[in-house]
Amino acid sequence: MAIRDYGMVRPKDRVIVAGSGGKDSLVLLKVLCDLRRAAPIDFEIVPLHIKTGFEDGFERVAAWADQALGLEIREVRTDIARILAEVSDPEKSVCALCSRLRRGHLYSLAHEMGAASIALGHTRDDIVETFLLRCLYTGQMGAMRPARVSNDGRNRVIRPLAYCPAELVERYFSFLEIAPVSNNCPIRSDGKRALVRGLLKDLEKDNPKARASLFAALGNIDMKSLCVREDRDAHTH
Numbered sequence: 001m002a003i004r005d006y007g008m009v010r011p012k013d014r015v016i017v018a019g020s021g022g023k024d025s026l027v028l029l030k031v032l033c034d035l036r037r038a039a040p041i042d043f044e045i046v047p048l049h050i051k052t053g054f055e056d057g058f059e060r061v062a063a064w065a066d067q068a069l070g071l072e073i074r075e076v077r078t079d080i081a082r083i084l085a086e087v088s089d090p091e092k093s094v095c096a097l098c099s100r101l102r103r104g105h106l107y108s109l110a111h112e113m114g115a116a117s118i119a120l121g122h123t124r125d126d127i128v129e130t131f132l133l134r135c136l137y138t139g140q141m142g143a144m145r146p147a148r149v150s151n152d153g154r155n156r157v158i159r160p161l162a163y164c165p166a167e168l169v170e171r172y173f174s175f176l177e178i179a180p181v182s183n184n185c186p187i188r189s190d191g192k193r194a195l196v197r198g199l200l201k202d203l204e205k206d207n208p209k210a211r212a213s214l215f216a217a218l219g220n221i222d223m224k225s226l227c228v229r230e231d232r233d234a235h236t237h
């Protein structure tokens with residue numbers, strides 16, 4: 001279990017759960033609520049919804065969280081939709097900017113609220129896709145750690161679903177009997193991510209364990225076989 005392996009939740013932690021209201025974030029919220037009920041330690045769950053301005057159906061999800069989980073999801077209004085509409089450079093990834101803006105809001109709020117960590121709903125598949133995207137488009141090997149301290153050192157980010165295949169999360173979601181918030185963003189999806197998803201599907205036709213193997217590789221690195229120059233290596237230590 002990723003939560004145990006990475007020591008994600010500690011006694012008395014206040015954990016902010018970032019929710020778009022999409023399937024992954026609702027499953028994350030439910031899993032953490034179930035864990036809190038069963039765990040021998042006490043921790044607090046604070047669900048936050050950072051509004052981009054593109055969502056539809058948040059009230060329905062908020063009512064479900066209230067009735068099924070006994071939790072109030074705090075809604076945070078932002079001007080993200082307006083900022084994105086002003087991006088005119090087609091070379092710039094609007095989705096990357098969008099996620100940076102959402103993260104900025106989350107980090108500031110978490111700091112203000114004295115939260116121990118921010119839980120994000122990324123799945124194993126998101127991590128593998130990010131790994132390929134970074135390798136293929138930025139020339140850098142990296143992914144998303146299941147638990148890490150943010151670059152400015154102020155926040156701890158945890159990804160409790162890091163070991164869960166997206167398909168499993170999707171199946172679990174179907175038992176929750178709730179329609180997710182729909183995203184009416186005109187951009188809809190990141191083209192490069194869609195391309196990488198297609199690539200992974202093709203790979204799995206030949207090797208059904210391709211995604212699982214790529215994820216395992218991220219925790220099993222043969223450093224000596226990589227092409228890191230010694231001068232660069234020295235600077236990073």
Ligand code: SF4
Nearest residue numbers: 095098185187188189
């Ligand atoms: S599709 Fe729209 S809402 Fe989603 S990350 Fe991209 S810009 Fe943001």
